[in-house]
Amino acid sequence: xxxxxxxxxxxxxxxxxxxxxxxxxxxxxxxxxxxxxxxxxxxxxxxxxxxxxxxxxxxxxxxxxxxxxxxxxxxxxxxxxxxxxxxxxxxxxxxxxxxxxxxxxxxxxxxxxxxxxxxxxxxxxxxxxxxxxxxxxxxxxxxxxxxxxxxxxxxxxxxxxxxxxxxxxxxxxxxxxxxxxxxxxxxxxxxxxxxxxxxxxxxxxxxxxxxxxxxxxxxxxxxxxxxxxxxxxxxxxxxxxxxxxxxxxxxxxxxxxxxxxxxxxxxxxxxxxx
Amino acid sequence: xxxxxxxxxxxxxxxxxxxxxxxxxxxxxxxxxxxxxxxxxxxxxxxxxxxxxxxxxxxxxxxxxxxxxxxxxxxxxxxxxxxxxxxxxxxxxxxxxxxxxxxxxxxxxxxxxxxxxxxxxxxxxxxxxxxxxxxxxxxxxxxxxxxxxxxxxxxxxxxxxxxxxxxxxxxxxxxxxxxxxxxxxxxxxxxxxxxxxxxxxxxxxxxxxxxxxxxxxxxxxxxxxxxxxxxxxxxxxxxxxxxxxxxxxxxxxxxxxxxxxxxxxxxxxxxxxx
Numbered sequence: 001x002x003x004x005x006x007x008x009x010x011x012x013x014x015x016x017x018x019x020x021x022x023x024x025x026x027x028x029x030x031x032x033x034x035x036x037x038x039x040x041x042x043x044x045x046x047x048x049x050x051x052x053x054x055x056x057x058x059x060x061x062x063x064x065x066x067x068x069x070x071x072x073x074x075x076x077x078x079x080x081x082x083x084x085x086x087x088x089x090x091x092x093x094x095x096x097x098x099x100x101x102x103x104x105x106x107x108x109x110x111x112x113x114x115x116x117x118x119x120x121x122x123x124x125x126x127x128x129x130x131x132x133x134x135x136x137x138x139x140x141x142x143x144x145x146x147x148x149x150x151x152x153x154x155x156x157x158x159x160x161x162x163x164x165x166x167x168x169x170x171x172x173x174x175x176x177x178x179x180x181x182x183x184x185x186x187x188x189x190x191x192x193x194x195x196x197x198x199x200x201x202x203x204x205x206x207x208x209x210x211x212x213x214x215x216x217x218x219x220x221x222x223x224x225x226x227x228x229x230x231x232x233x234x235x236x237x238x239x240x241x242x243x244x245x246x247x248x249x250x251x252x253x254x255x256x257x258x259x260x261x262x263x264x265x266x267x268x269x270x271x272x273x274x
Numbered sequence: 275x276x277x278x279x280x281x282x283x284x285x286x287x288x289x290x291x292x293x294x295x296x297x298x299x300x301x302x303x304x305x306x307x308x309x310x311x312x313x314x315x316x317x318x319x320x321x322x323x324x325x326x327x328x329x330x331x332x333x334x335x336x337x338x339x340x341x342x343x344x345x346x347x348x349x350x351x352x353x354x355x356x357x358x359x360x361x362x363x364x365x366x367x368x369x370x371x372x373x374x375x376x377x378x379x380x381x382x383x384x385x386x387x388x389x390x391x392x393x394x395x396x397x398x399x400x401x402x403x404x405x406x407x408x409x410x411x412x413x414x415x416x417x418x419x420x421x422x423x424x425x426x427x428x429x430x431x432x433x434x435x436x437x438x439x440x441x442x443x444x445x446x447x448x449x450x451x452x453x454x455x456x457x458x459x460x461x462x463x464x465x466x467x468x469x470x471x472x473x474x475x476x477x478x479x480x481x482x483x484x485x486x487x488x489x490x491x492x493x494x495x496x497x498x499x500x501x502x503x504x505x506x507x508x509x510x511x512x513x514x515x516x517x518x519x520x521x522x523x524x525x526x527x528x529x530x531x532x533x534x535x536x537x538x539x540x541x542x543x544x545x546x547x548x
Contacts, residue, residue: 022374062370062377068350068388069343076342095398096336096367097425097490100296103336114342124369126400126420128427146400151371153402156448160436167431167441174430216371 001087001119002140003182003231006207009055009085010232014267017259018056018089019046020211020239021078022063029247039067039074042251044081046243049256053263056235057082058089058209076115087235088119089144089209095124095131102134109138120144122187122209125171129178136179143184145175147199150189150212168195172202181205188227190218190236196226208234213262214241220262224269232270238262275361275393276414277456277505280481283329283359284506288541291533292330292363293320294485294513295352296337301518303525313341313348316525318355320517323530327537330509331356332363332483350389361509362392363418363483369398369405376408383412394418396461396483399445403452410453417458419449421473424463424486442469446476455479462501464492464510470500482508487536488515494536498543506544512536 010016023039023046035041047057059078064071082088090108095101104121111117120142123132135143148158148168158168165173172186181203188199190212199208208227212218213236220236227234238258245254284290297313297320309315321331333352338345356362364382369375378395385391394416397406409417422432422442432442439447446460455477462473464486473482482501486492487510494510501508512532519528 060374062374062381066377066381066387069346071388072343072346093370094367097423100334100336103340107336107340113340114345124398124400126398126431127423127425128430128432130425130427149371149401151401151404153404156402157400157441157445158402160444162434162436167434170434171431
């Protein structure tokens with residue numbers, strides 16, 4: 001999916017909601033456990049319930065890997081089920097030396113390898129440019145690079161001062177020399193709203209993927225005020241607050257209600273930038 | 275496997291060789307391609323050929339993921355085949371917020387999850403302490419944290435100055451407050467021999483996992499001189515130089531010869547520290 005196609009989807013759906021498919025096999029509604037593939041059945045219901053309100057879906061790869069080969073099958077089926085006009089993110093936080101990153105890129109981008117064709121993958125910056133370039137070699141595919149994450153541990157290294165800036169700012173400035181905004185997004189935690197203004201100045205045209213709204217406590221209003229641009233420029237992720245709104249037979253209805261509430265607030269924020 | 279058990283294995287086998295199972299399905303000897311599981315058949319032959327000379331095996335997870343569910347089955351079978359007196363490393367470079375790292379830890383450590391029970395996993399430090407602690411919560415299991423990697427991109431962020439030290443030094447000092455040498459190793463590329471002396475001073479008791487000898491050009495003599503301790507303290511990895519020593523029917527014999535040559539040099543270096 002291109003930058004302009006993603007932007008169009010955002011204004012058409014009046015939403016920059018990304019639904020995080022952190023589907024934990026231990027938290028599924030009990031009535032689904034007799035299904036042949038409970039994880040896929042759950043994801044299918046969540047996608048159906050939220051499709052009117054979401055522009056992106058982000059399977060969290062850890063939750064599928066923890067199921068072994070069966071989990072990878074659930075992941076494949078889930079990705080195939082997501083409508084093609086939605087942006088898809090493999091939340092994998094990968095990054096390794098070149099020949100290994102090349103394999104990770106094949107895994108998530110080349111459907112002839114592991115059967116997956118995501119639009120994007122999240123990548124960790126610690127190993128530098130040659131750990132990221134193999135992902136960028138796939139034209140039309142995106143890297144979503146960790147910049148300032150939502151967890152408390154982000155203070156350990158990301159907030160350390162190098163010269164006149166913090167490490168996460170250096171990561172953003174450096175990565176901008178590797179690719180344009182048509183292939184590069186940054187992860188910025190919603191719990192880091194104080195820093196969003198500086199990040200938007202450093203990366204005025206890049207999409208920001210913002211997790212941490214909902215269960216982790218970030219404010220959608222703050223994130224939207226500081227992060228939205230004329231092209232949208234934001235994907236705000238919610239996972240647990242949607243997936244586990246209920247563990248009863250009404251889980252999909254409750255997920256839909258949660259997604260709709262977020263979309264309505266997003267439509268309000270989008271109105272302020274036009 | 276405990277610290278002392280690993281140390282014992284090193285002196286018993288007179289080797290600190292780790293064989294990296296970066297098994298690329300596209301590089302297998304052609305005569306294996308008719309096997310039901312060519313990757314596992316290849317790994318089995320490599321393990322049989324090198325077991326007298328290696329104390330550790332390190333499957334590179336990217337190469338298995340790129341095969342989808344089939345790759346995870348090859349990985350399970352490979353891990354099950356490695357003798358229990360060898361140290362096993364899931365080279366995965368994982369790291370995410372706590373609830374996600376918890377799932378990655380389950381994937382690689384808890385055999386009731388994905389069917390895998392590695393001794394250790396490689397972890398990226400960028401997201402800080404709460405991205406690493408879920409791995410350390412598994413008593414008897416190890417985190418091998420990226421410190422200074424072997425690729426040129428290591429200069430981009432790892433070598434940046436924070437206060438009076440470089441980022442990789444800060445990572446080592448900070449991580450030492452998270453766990454003792456019985457659960458924490460560091461990745462230090464063999465191409466970074468100039469820095470090994472400083473790293474050994476910062477982490478006198480931690481094992482160092484050193485990739486980059488062989489194809490990547492690092493010197494085993496330099497690494498051994500600067501990194502070996504009275505308990506061994508080193509695992510030196512070789513992957514491509516062993517796995518792809520030949521693509522003919524003699525691939526296992528050639529792999530054995532490569533591993534034996536490294537072990538003989540290691541025995542020589544071990545003799546200098548006793």
